[in-house]
Amino acid sequence: MTNARAFLLLVLVFAPFSLAARDAAAGEFDLSGFVAFETRYFPNAPLFAGQGSAELSPSVVAEPEFVYEWNRRKDRLTFVPFARFDADDDRRTHADIREANWLHIGDGWDLVVGFERIFWGVTESRHLVDIINQFDGVEDVDDEDKLGQPMVNFRLQEDWGTLSAFVLPGFRERTFVDDDARLRGPLPIDDDDPTYDSAAGEAHVDVALRWSRTIGDWDIGLSHFHGTSREPRLIPTLRPTGEVVLVPHYDQIDQSGLDLQWTMEAWLWKLETMTRSGHGKRFVASVAGVEYTLYQLFETVYDLGLLAEYQYDGRDKANAPFTPADGDLFLGMRLALNDVQSTEALAGASFDRTSEAVLFFVEAERRISDHYKVELEGRFNFNAKNDVLLSNIREDDFLTLRLSRYF
Amino acid sequence: MLWTWPPTPRNSLPCLLVLLIGLWAVPAGAESPEEKGLAIAKEADRRDLGWQDSEVDLDMTLPNRNGESSTRSLRIQSLEVPDPNFGDKSLTVFDEPRDIEGTAFLSHTKILEPDDQWLYLPAVKRVKRISSVNKSGPFVGSEFAYEDIASQEVGKYTYKWLRDEPCGKLQCFVVEQYPRYEYSGYTKQIVWIDQGEYRVMKVEFYDRKDELLKVLVQSEYQRYLDQYWRPHRMHMDNVQTGKSTTLQFKNYNFRLGVDEDDFTSSRLKRAR
Numbered sequence: 064m065t066n067a068r069a070f071l072l073l074v075l076v077f078a079p080f081s082l083a084a085r086d087a088a089a090g091e092f093d094l095s096g097f098v099a100f101e102t103r104y105f106p107n108a109p110l111f112a113g114q115g116s117a118e119l120s121p122s123v124v125a126e127p128e129f130v131y132e133w134n135r136r137k138d139r140l141t142f143v144p145f146a147r148f149d150a151d152d153d154r155r156t157h158a159d160i161r162e163a164n165w166l167h168i169g170d171g172w173d174l175v176v177g178f179e180r181i182f183w184g185v186t187e188s189r190h191l192v193d194i195i196n197q198f199d200g201v202e203d204v205d206d207e208d209k210l211g212q213p214m215v216n217f218r219l220q221e222d223w224g225t226l227s228a229f230v231l232p233g234f235r236e237r238t239f240v241d242d243d244a245r246l247r248g249p250l251p252i253d254d255d256d257p258t259y260d261s262a263a264g265e266a267h268v269d270v271a272l273r274w275s276r277t278i279g280d281w282d283i284g285l286s287h288f289h290g291t292s293r294e295p296r297l298i299p300t301l302r303p304t305g306e307v308v309l310v311p312h313y314d315q316i317d318q319s320g321l322d323l324q325w326t327m328e329a330w331l332w333k334l335e336t337m338t339r340s341g342h343g344k345r346f347v348a349s350v351a352g353v354e355y356t357l358y359q360l361f362e363t364v365y366d367l368g369l370l371a372e373y374q375y376d377g378r379d380k381a382n383a384p385f386t387p388a389d390g391d392l393f394l395g396m397r398l399a400l401n402d403v404q405s406t407e408a409l410a411g412a413s414f415d416r417t418s419e420a421v422l423f424f425v426e427a428e429r430r431i432s433d434h435y436k437v438e439l440e441g442r443f444n445f446n447a448k449n450d451v452l453l454s455n456i457r458e459d460d461f462l463t464l465r466l467s468r469y470f
Numbered sequence: 471m472l473w474t475w476p477p478t479p480r481n482s483l484p485c486l487l488v489l490l491i492g493l494w495a496v497p498a499g500a501e502s503p504e505e506k507g508l509a510i511a512k513e514a515d516r517r518d519l520g521w522q523d524s525e526v527d528l529d530m531t532l533p534n535r536n537g538e539s540s541t542r543s544l545r546i547q548s549l550e551v552p553d554p555n556f557g558d559k560s561l562t563v564f565d566e567p568r569d570i571e572g573t574a575f576l577s578h579t580k581i582l583e584p585d586d587q588w589l590y591l592p593a594v595k596r597v598k599r600i601s602s603v604n605k606s607g608p609f610v611g612s613e614f615a616y617e618d619i620a621s622q623e624v625g626k627y628t629y630k631w632l633r634d635e636p637c638g639k640l641q642c643f644v645v646e647q648y649p650r651y652e653y654s655g656y657t658k659q660i661v662w663i664d665q666g667e668y669r670v671m672k673v674e675f676y677d678r679k680d681e682l683l684k685v686l687v688q689s690e691y692q693r694y695l696d697q698y699w700r701p702h703r704m705h706m707d708n709v710q711t712g713k714s715t716t717l718q719f720k721n722y723n724f725r726l727g728v729d730e731d732d733f734t735s736s737r738l739k740r741a742r
Contacts, residue, residue: 358604469568
């Protein structure tokens with residue numbers, strides 16, 4: 064998206080601010096957010112020539128949140144800029160507008176105009192129906208970090224459910240790590256000049272619709288998206304220099320999704336399924352699973368959650384973006400100590416049925432005072448040699464230690 | 471009730487009224503301790519009908535063994551659900567500690583079934599329906615369990631009146647109540663309710679082994695809309711671990727005109 068259009072959107076979003084300012088006495092301003100210092104530790108030497116070989120890779124990240132509310136909290140302006148400075152990866156050093164929007168809450172409806180992040184779905188190991196935002200691929204490999212998406216979102220709440228309509232001008236390209244960074248494949252990705260299915264390119268206006276409803280123990284969501292795929296295909300391209308690079312290509316797709324959760328006492332039964340056209344032959348992909356919590360384990364106050372999910376993906380391998388989640392079993396455990404420090408840990412593993420590769424991860428966090436939190440994350444792979452994706456990053460096992468100051 | 475006579479002059483009129491109403495409602499001697507316990511609970515509930523909705527700020531203090539303490543700061547919006555077959559609805563938003571700022575918790579209280587609960591995680595903008603079968607776990611690391619802070623409804627317990635006795639300057643009914651919820655963390659609670667205004671002054675919680683676990687003292691009551699009493703201080707002592715938690719309430723507001731639409735999982739994303 065061009066700078067001029069981004070600027071125009073910002074002006075549109077913050078125009079109400081000048082109106083609000085006159086009524087400042089009635090409004091309320093709030094600043095929150097965090098700054099964090101983190102370092103990644105790569106115990107193994109890199110697989111590809113040209114990849115940095117630093118064992119410790121530090122970076123600093125900040126995400127403040129400015130909120131201004133007025134009109135008895137019926138109107139709200141939110142501004143969430145984001146920036147990271149990475150010692151080793153020039154691409155991971157980046158900034159983004161995660162959120163910059165005006166929210167108005169009406170009677171039975173609300174409206175969001177501006178940059179916003181949206182989450183749809185219920186499963187843990189893969190987010191299939193969640194499609195509004197582009198992933199910020201340089202942040203982490205877990206697809207949990209998202210770029211801010213410009214939108215107009217109108218939401219209507221009725222007895223028959225909630226209907227949410229989106230108009231999405233301005234496409235966000237996926238971010239990729241630098242050529243000399245870890246966690247990449249053998250070929251460099253050249254994302255300076257991505258290609259598009261649509262003649263409008265990044266200016267294509269996407270649309271989406273979602274209906275959701277709670278009926279007793281069931282939470283149901285149905286959605287449809289029409290527009291530019293957030294997942295690019297990476298096309299091997301020969302440069303005049305003789306170098307082969309991967310160029311992202313963004314197709315036009317239609318994707319319909321269903322997400323479903325049945326909450327039955329200590330059991331959560333989850334299903335996400337979607338069907339997509341535009342990436343070769345129409346295909347179906349699903350994640351289904353269960354989460355069961357053992358409360359007050361062995362008469363302590365600890366809770367232990369057990370997770371199991373199966374991932375199916377029927378995509379056309381030649382014409383759809385590559386996915387590693389095409390027949391994987393995910394097993395995980397979530398431990399909550401329920402203490403004052405909110406100590407929690409999540410550990411799990413994905414087992415690939417065809418390649419027999421295993422990706423193991425652990426995430427743990429603990430508050431260490433009212434303002435600080437420490438987090439430890441690790442990802443390790445086993446038996447990855449035969450796996451198309453994992454084999455590329457088989458030497459890129461890493462541990463991340465993060466200290467965050469919240470304000 | 472006669473042996474509580476004479477009441478202190480300040481409280482004589484309400485006490486007299488209570489006495490008269492009590493005598494009129496049920497002929498003396500015909501009431502079993504169970505019936506009397508239930509009648510007290512119903513009367514307390516009846517007196518609290520009609521507040522519609524409220525909003526309050528809450529500071530939670532959790533002292534540790536080193537004499538330091540952590541604090542939690544949160545806001546609670548509540549919606550009265552008049553139907554006795556359903557509990558009230560509440561929306562809790564955290565302001566502190568800052569790492570969970572914006573985290574919101576929505577609860578639709580049920581009487582005998584698990585509540586319907588959703589959690590909003592602002593970092594990932596995700597609303598999660600959560601299992602609420604376990605009401606006896608600690609609420610954000612405090613000595614309050616979820617079932618202690620959930621709305622109190624008559625149908626959640628069976629009752630037995632034990633005795634009347636002084637509680638501070640007031641006279642109290644002492645009522646034993648037994649949770650009807652299958653997975654409650656308690657076998658019973660003993661509740662001290664003042665006879666003048668039917669306010670809960672103290673609660674003793676007995677664990678699954680029927681041993682005294684916690685003692686809650688509610689104080690600094692203020693009356694709103696000329697009718698509804700709310701404690702501004704709740705102090706919970708865990709007698710088995712020696713830990714404690716204090717809740718301090720401030721800025722109560724009533725009848726803000728919110729409705730069911732403000733207490734839905736889809737609105738939870740907009741909560742702040």
